[in-house]
Amino acid sequence: MTKGTLYVISAASGAGKTSLVSAVLQHITDIEVSVSHTTRPAREGEVDGVNYHFTNKDEFEAMVSNGDFFEHATVFGNMYGTSRQHIQEQLLKGKDVILEIDWQGARQIRQLVTDCKSIYIAPPSVAVLRDRLNSRGQDDVAIIEKRMHEAVSEMSHYAEFEYLVINDEFDQAREELAAIIIGNRMLLEHQQQKHAELLAELLTLED
Numbered sequence: 237m238t239k240g241t242l243y244v245i246s247a248a249s250g251a252g253k254t255s256l257v258s259a260v261l262q263h264i265t266d267i268e269v270s271v272s273h274t275t276r277p278a279r280e281g282e283v284d285g286v287n288y289h290f291t292n293k294d295e296f297e298a299m300v301s302n303g304d305f306f307e308h309a310t311v312f313g314n315m316y317g318t319s320r321q322h323i324q325e326q327l328l329k330g331k332d333v334i335l336e337i338d339w340q341g342a343r344q345i346r347q348l349v350t351d352c353k354s355i356y357i358a359p360p361s362v363a364v365l366r367d368r369l370n371s372r373g374q375d376d377v378a379i380i381e382k383r384m385h386e387a388v389s390e391m392s393h394y395a396e397f398e399y400l401v402i403n404d405e406f407d408q409a410r411e412e413l414a415a416i417i418i419g420n421r422m423l424l425e426h427q428q429q430k431h432a433e434l435l436a437e438l439l440t441l442e443d
Contacts, residue, residue, distance in 0.1 A: 238429040240266075240327040241420055242349050243334045244342045244397075247357035248387035250368040252403040256357060257334055259410045264417055267332040270323055273299065276314035289319075307337070307344035312386075316341070332417065339393040353420060355413065356397040360404035 247253035273289040284290050308317035359365040403409040
């Protein structure tokens with residue numbers, strides 16, 4: 237069985253990462269998004285086990301002590317972590333996994349999973365990023381300004397990633413993101429594993 241690929245995708249808040257990933261999942265099979273654990277409260281419309289595994293601080297810290305996370309970090313005062321067991325199980329089943337994570341977590345994951353593919357998604361301008369944050373209607377002016385400063389810091393790490401997608405025209409950005417995944421699946425090493433029997437047959441002449 238062909239081992240799956242872990243795609244580590246990062247972006248500043250408001251860059252449109254989640255929307256792009258959701259759109260790509262509608263067109264590509266055998267791929268899923270890893271659901272992270274977090275101590276932050278669920279927002280309106282979010283579902284436990286779908287958007288995040290919502291947990292309290294004590295439970296989260298116990299999981300850290302048990303080594304249950306590939307990585308974990310504190311962002312805006314809330315703790316986030318990536319389940320080690322679930323990702324490993326899915327990859328061994330041959331399923332690709334997308335991990336949406338900040339640059340700090342991405343750096344940790346790249347050290348642990350050296351064959352992962354890392355992708356950074358950036359907005360087309362600061363003005364567009366600010367408009368996207370304002371359009372959410374979830375935060376006041378002070379929080380948005382804080383997120384803007386955090387976004388600049390986050391985006392300064394884009395060069396640590398293998399791929400860069402600029403989310404200006406949504407459909408084009410979606411196609412570019414999908415192309416990275418499809419292109420990786422076409423690599424010789426993956427195709428050799430997936431089509432081992434066919435390739436052997438093609439190179440064998442029957443008497």
